Amino acid sequence: MIAKTPKPPYYAVIFSSLMAVEDKTYKRTSDRMVELAKAQKGFLGIESARNDLGITVSYWQSLEDIQNWKNNSEHQLAQKNGKEIWYQDFKVRISKVVHDYDFFK
């Protein structure tokens, strides 16, 4: 679904990735990370899609919230496995949303 984010400014983490191996542990970890992210302070929403390329965008209140999420210990382990097992390539872009509009305006 399209995330219902508040009025800008807020922050977006754009995570683009290419899979190397997509096993059961990946799927379970991926679902768990979404669940865990949702429980973090400052979390505003998440959107995901994948064909060959996967794009996940998570939205946050502040850069500090993003840093805290990056440093979460369970997330750190997932990041390590992502790098060593699941992804052949990825890029993370931290951005400040300055303006938005939608279907209705």
Added chain:
Amino acid sequence: MIAKTPKPPYYAVIFSSLMAVEDKTYKRTSDRMVELAKAQKGFLGIESARNDLGITVSYWQSLEDIQNWKNNSEHQLAQKNGKEIWYQDFKVRISKVVHDYDFFK
């Protein structure tokens, strides 16, 4: 593919959408818009994925480049058809990429 963007800062347009109708004209227009975007001043790259939700992120040198692309006449017509025919919902978020990292650092 993962876009090869320069060192930040640069800008990202995050376009999230849900389809209403996906016809041949949509596919043709979508391909044409990518081709046209690539020819615009300030274009840096584009990434796309779709399941139920579609996410397209395009990267630009400046906010002015994004505004010019939005106002491009052929793109304006595509936006009109998008709203009237192809999409049931969408959201556009304009953001400034302040930091990035990848697999190799």
